[in-house]
Amino acid sequence: MLESAKSIFVTGHKGLVGSALCRTLQSEGFRNIITASRQELDLTNQAAVNEFMATHQPSVVIVSAGHVGGIMANNTEPAQFIFENTQIACNLIHASHTHRVSKLLYLGSSCIYPKRADQPISEDSLLAGPLEPTNQWYAVAKIAGIKLCQAYRRQYGCDFVAAMPTNLYGPGDHYDPERSHVLPALLHKFSEAKRLNLPQVECWGTGRPRREFLYVDDLASACIEVLNRYSDDDIINIGYGSDISILELTSMVQEIVGYQGEIVWDSSKPDGTYRKLLNSTKIQSLGWSPKTELREGMRHAYADYLDRFRRSTDNAKLSTDSALAANDRQGIIA
Ligand SMILES: NC(=O)c1ccc[n+]([C@@H]2O[C@H](COP(=O)([O-])OP(=O)(O)OC[C@H]3O[C@@H](n4cnc5c(N)ncnc54)[C@H](OP(=O)(O)O)[C@@H]3O)[C@@H](O)[C@H]2O)c1
Structure with missing residues (x-):
């Protein structure tokens, strides 16, 4: 066609x-x-x-x-x-x-x-x-x-x-905490925690929901x-065809970013919907399947993030304090 x-x-x-x-x-x-x-x-x-x-x-x-x-x-x-x-x-x-x-x-x-x-x-x-x-x-x-x-x-x-x-997720994503989705929000949060040498990163909920x-x-x-x-x-x-818990996702982000601090889960905060996995058998039956494994894709996304924001001197939009505060307000597990 x-x-x-x-x-x-x-x-x-x-x-x-x-x-x-x-x-x-x-x-x-x-x-x-x-x-x-x-x-x-x-x-x-x-x-x-x-x-x-x-x-x-x-x-x-x-x-x-x-x-x-x-x-x-x-x-x-x-x-x-x-x-x-x-x-x-x-x-x-x-x-x-x-x-x-x-x-x-x-x-x-x-x-x-x-x-x-x-x-x-x-x-x-x-x-x-x-x-x-x-x-x-x-x-x-x-x-x-x-x-x-x-x-x-x-x-x-x-x-x-x-x-x-x-x-x-991937190159060209939004990292502005007011607009971003969970994966770019985590990449940004951990990256900022590493840059500022923060001893711990707090995440909302239990980490059990899957995405x-x-x-x-x-x-x-x-x-x-x-x-x-x-x-x-x-x-x-x-869809990708399988999901991952937010706990596993967070550890993967931590590893890719190279953040050495601790992750603290605030289980008094809401977990959100437990699971959201698409049945993708129809698209698979057309012969399509995803080629990019999550860890590999995340590395590309993080490289793009570093390129676009961290090497920029003009990143007022991502000013650290407001960004971290916004991440906290947002509850990035959503
Ligand atoms: N991101 C996801 O995880 C996801 C998941 C499922 C489905 N989708 C779907 O995929 C589509 C694209 O999402 P995305 O993540 O690529 O969003 P995005 O990065 O925010 O890109 C949206 C694009 O639409 C343009 N746009 C918005 N309003 C416009 C208008 N009134 N006139 C002209 N251009 C306009 C934006 O222009 P500016 O650059 O000027 O803002 C931007 O280039 C959406 O419809 C969404 O439903 C996305």
């Missing part, structure tokens, strides 16, 4: 996912990639999206732009999470129909599944129970994107598909597989 595509519009190309998609598409020899920064094209602006699509006429669109963040950001910006993500989905999906895009891939998230979904979570758990309240705003917007793909397929025959990635992590370049290769080989109404999960 991609080989015959004239051009592919990767939205959010400066983000974690968008940049990995561009990297992977380029490495596979795909040259005609269309991108636009937020300054060039605000995806929440319907008229601007329509005009852009009319001008560039992409044959493939990947909806990898979005307003993304951890628990703290979800709590403080619920309106932005629901409005911007719904708006981005509506504008891109409708304009893709109007301008006869031959394939669209919409990226959702494992957050769309019910809080108490059976593990590992299969695609048919969608809308089978109440959502996790902390990120319901984001989840509802992402579910709207899925339903838009299904509706445009049903009414107009559009080849629009929706994939649900698990937690991602799944996928290296973002593996997600990008899965997206290419989906674009080439998947065309269906049903959503498709993209």
Whole structure:
């Protein structure tokens, strides 16, 4: 499918996912990639999206732009999470129909599944129970994107598909404690503790909850597989296939960062959902499997972190005291 595509519009190309998609598409020899920064094209602006699509006429669109963040950001910006993500989905999906895009891939998230979904979570758990309240705003917007793909397929025959990635990490991630997810938050926290020679690092909860992590370049290769080989109404999960306890994850981060101090678990703090593992048998049946083992991927992510932030003299955004305080407020096991 991609080989015959004239051009592919990767939205959010400066983000974690968008940049990995561009990297992977380029490495596979795909040259005609269309991108636009937020300054060039605000995806929440319907008229601007329509005009852009009319001008560039992409044959493939990947909806990898979005307003993304951890628990703290979800709590403080619920309106932005629901409005911007719904708006981005509506504008891109409708304009893709109007301008006869031959394939669209919409990226959702494992957050769309019910809080108490059976593990590992299969695609048919969608809308089978109440959502996790902390990120319901984001989840509802992402579910709207899925339903838009299904509706445009049903009414107009559009080849629009929706994939649900698990937690991602890798080069280009966010380390700002106000926005980051658990793995980059831990890398930053331990790195700062090492730099400041702190005797101990405190982590929230018991460390028992389990989470799944996928290296973002593996997600990008899965997206290419989906674009080439998947065309269906049903959503498709993209996960690593196994999970790890937060305790094990934390030890791994400690080792990779080279922090010698002690880890203290504050079990009076909440643990969050016990497990969130996707059932990825459907994507595996297309012949895809992840290539990057967690420890190896984490080393790449940490190298990127050091490159981008620690060698920079201008890292006011990551000022140590506020960063550590924010990590503590956030409860980085979330
Ligand atoms: N990260 C994860 O663990 C994860 C897991 C599952 C699913 N996903 C999905 O993958 C997608 C991308 O996530 P990510 O982690 O790559 O996020 P990210 O690093 O924050 O990147 C998001 C990108 O979208 C752009 N964007 C946001 N709002 C925009 C707007 N109104 N107009 C134009 N561009 C806009 C951002 O532009 P700026 O650079 O200007 O901010 C950024 O380049 C999301 O939809 C998310 O649901 C992510």
